[in-house]
Amino acid sequence: MTKICNNCGNEVYDEANFCPECKCTTFRYTGELVEPKDDVIHRMFYWNYPQGSILAKSKLSGIVMFISMAAFAYATSPSIPVAIIFGAIFGVITFLLGFIIHKIKGEPQPNKLIFNDYGLIKDLKHLFFYWQTPNGGYVQSKTKIFSFCIFLGAFGIGLFTFNNLIIFSAILFALIFEVPAFAIGFGIHKITSDDSNVKPELPKRPKKEIEKKKKIPKITTRRTKSDIIPEYLDYQLQLDDLNKKFTSKEKSTRDLIAKRFEPPQLTYTRFITGVDKSSQLFKKHRDSAYTMISLADEYSPRIASEIEAKIGILKEITEKLDSLSNELIVKDSLTTTEEVDDLIGEMDNLIHSVKDYE
Structure with a gap:
């Protein structure tokens, strides 16, 4: 199944965590679109x-x-x-x-x-009282509301002023005041407003329409190596190799911690927590890199740069985990809090630095 990016309208695979074009993380499923x-x-x-x-x-x-x-x-x-x-x-x-x-x-x-x-009434409400932002969201328009109030006030005055053709004359009289007010407000809105980050409201389609959707076969994010663009194949192989290394190193480190420290000791908990955080961070950036490779239909220097950055992060995480494992093997005993802090401090610093990069 595919889905549409809420920001730029780009169509991506269902498993994608972000849009490769604009990095937006919110989507709308194409299956929800109706004729x-x-x-x-x-x-x-x-x-x-x-x-x-x-x-x-x-x-x-x-x-x-x-x-x-x-x-x-x-x-x-x-x-x-x-x-x-x-x-x-x-x-x-x-x-x-x-x-x-x-x-x-x-x-x-x-x-x-x-x-x-959304229905004629709600769409008219949006048209007369809201601005629609570039990403599809709606924000209430003070300009439209204010100019509408001016129109109603002038229209009321016109009804009591003109004797012939009352309604039509009152409308023309009201427009003379309302149109300039709207034009000025519109200009101010364009100069001062930035609605690019307004979260759009997802259309609520009737259940009957949703039930009529055809089931689309699920498309996996990962492509076979024969389907990957040649320029990205080396990245794919690097990711596969790093994934194997990290998985193996993670298992051996967990086993080593379990042998050295008995749960629920505080030292055991601190080391396992550090390994858990590094594992979550590794999987997040690994999956992100795999997704970019899978979605790419042609080579892009920008995408290649992002994948290289992800691979660099994965290498750092693997190296820090390897370093932690080696230190645990070398040190016969850990008797002070300072020694524990020193061992897991570098891992924590790496995790924080990666989060700052994100």
């Missing part, structure tokens, strides 16, 4: 893409303009056919202008498509 809906609501208000559906501002604007101008025409000349034709002309023109802008902007980013289509 674009083809109901009346989606035809009228959405644009459909392979990755998902998103509200179509050009369609919404066209519909609103049609209703507004049809109402205006009917108020001046109570004829339904005339009102429909008049509204349709302005509605179509508005839609076409919006559609041209939509085509110029191009297809929305994958993240924005994935984190949409």
Whole structure:
């Protein structure tokens, strides 16, 4: 099974702990994506893409303009056919202008498509009161809320001011105050805001849609050596060799500690804890390096550099564990806390330095 990176939209294997493109650690499974809906609501208000559906501002604007101008025409000349034709002309023109802008902007980013289509009401709420961030998340928009309040206030004043064509005139009056306020707020938002780290909300798909998903055969992270890119094959062999060495050294060190110190002695616990930490750290960086090799479809100096760094860390951990084992063999007895601290101090320092590197 594959999954999609929440940050850049890159598709990776299920077992990957991070995205090789941007290092993001949060994902969304591709199996959760559903076919674009083809109901009346989606035809009228959405644009459909392979990755998902998103509200179509050009369609919404066209519909609103049609209703507004049809109402205006009917108020001046109570004829339904005339009102429909008049509204349709302005509605179509508005839609076409919006559609041209939509085509110029191009297809929305994958993240924005994935984190949409929550239902018409919620999507409208997001559109009118929230900003959508580059990674798909939503943050409440003070600009939109403030400008909406200005619109309502000006609209109320307009209703009590104009005698003819009350509603339409009140709307125009409200827009005169609301549009500049929104434009100023939007500019301030673009200059001062940084929403790149906003955590996106995962779409909650209906259970019926999830049950219809086809089971995709699980894809293993590790490739066979024949499938690995030639430039990374040497790294794979180094990792295999280091893994064997560390596994063997870890077992012998644990056996040695068990022979020298009887649990639950404090000395035994301290040494075993140090070995446990080094083992966890080794496995973490080993699996990370294997994942990068498995996901790479072509050679990249950046990926190669990261793998080399991981291999360097694995070598250091193995060497420190080997050093600890040798010291335990050489020293006949450990009688003071200082001697124990000296033996495991280097291992602790290495663990802390690696964590600082991460």
